[in-house]
Amino acid sequence: MLTEDGKHLYVSYDEYHGLIEKLAIKIHQSDWQFDTILCLARGGLRPGDILSRIFDKPLAIMSTSSYRAEAGTVRGHLDIGRFIATPKGEIAGRVLLVDDLADSGVTLNAVVKMLKENYQPITELRTAVIWTKGVSTFQADYSVEDLPTNPWIHQPFEGYDNLSPEKLLEKWKV
Numbered sequence: 001m002l003t004e005d006g007k008h009l010y011v012s013y014d015e016y017h018g019l020i021e022k023l024a025i026k027i028h029q030s031d032w033q034f035d036t037i038l039c040l041a042r043g044g045l046r047p048g049d050i051l052s053r054i055f056d057k058p059l060a061i062m063s064t065s066s067y068r069a070e071a072g073t074v075r076g077h078l079d080i081g082r083f084i085a086t087p088k089g090e091i092a093g094r095v096l097l098v099d100d101l102a103d104s105g106v107t108l109n110a111v112v113k114m115l116k117e118n119y120q121p122i123t124e125l126r127t128a129v130i131w132t133k134g135v136s137t138f139q140a141d142y143s144v145e146d147l148p149t150n151p152w153i154h155q156p157f158e159g160y161d162n163l164s165p166e167k168l169l170e171k172w173k174v
Helices: 013-029 045-055 106-118 158-162 165-172
Strands: 008-010 036-041 059-068 074-085 093-098 122-133 142-147 152-154
Touching: 013 045, 013 122, 013 142, 036 045, 036 106, 045 059, 045 093, 045 122, 059 106, 074 106, 093 106, 106 122
Parallel strands: 008 152, 036 059, 036 093, 093 122, 122 142
Antiparallel strands: 059 074
């Protein structure tokens, strides 16, 4: 649900999963055949996993990080993992790169550039995101929602950002 001022978007689990399903439909309707899904951890893990199951394709994972401070609300230096975890040796062929959103575009632009320069076995690369913010300098091949007001997206699992094992012990009285 988008707040009246357009500054916050609150997403429930049902809405989140529905958006991933709509993303799958867009990809399917394009008739593009791909070999592997490469998701960007952490934001692209959940959509990547679900798309991997829907399309019955192997899931590769690349770790990136730029939001760390203040429970993941303050952007810091972009770190891109040097290695890709994949069940099939080296990533190759037609690859669908998945993340949750194109926020500023910095991460996706950097990862696409790095993949094109360093992974020659990739013959074709397309990108998929759930959301694209108006300020993004990156336009994914597949996107479900354009967000011209650039709201902060409150995803349903973010409650875990401030949850510690001690708080769980207290919650569950274990």
